[in-house]
Amino acid sequence: MARLAKGPAKITKLAEPFAMSLPAVSQHIRVLERAGLVTRQVDGRVHQCNLQALPLRSAQEWLQHYRSFWEQSLDSIASYVEKL
Numbered sequence: 001m002a003r004l005a006k007g008p009a010k011i012t013k014l015a016e017p018f019a020m021s022l023p024a025v026s027q028h029i030r031v032l033e034r035a036g037l038v039t040r041q042v043d044g045r046v047h048q049c050n051l052q053a054l055p056l057r058s059a060q061e062w063l064q065h066y067r068s069f070w071e072q073s074l075d076s077i078a079s080y081v082e083k084l
Helices: 011-015 022-034 054-083
Strands: 038-043 046-051
Touching (some): 022 038, 022 046
Antiparallel strands (some): 038 046
């Protein structure tokens, strides 16, 4: 996903840094496609992938909503432990 954030890439390029077969990388890409995070364009044997970051915004908003709750809870626990 970090590589796709830089722009579209072929699956062969995405696979280069990993010790994985192309079918294994393609399977991971399919999972990201089902999640709506990646789209794939096929031209013959060449598969070009693009990041679809909009679903990540929803996740980020959800996490931000709960962040303050967890920070407050952890601060309370830290204060309690410091008093022991």
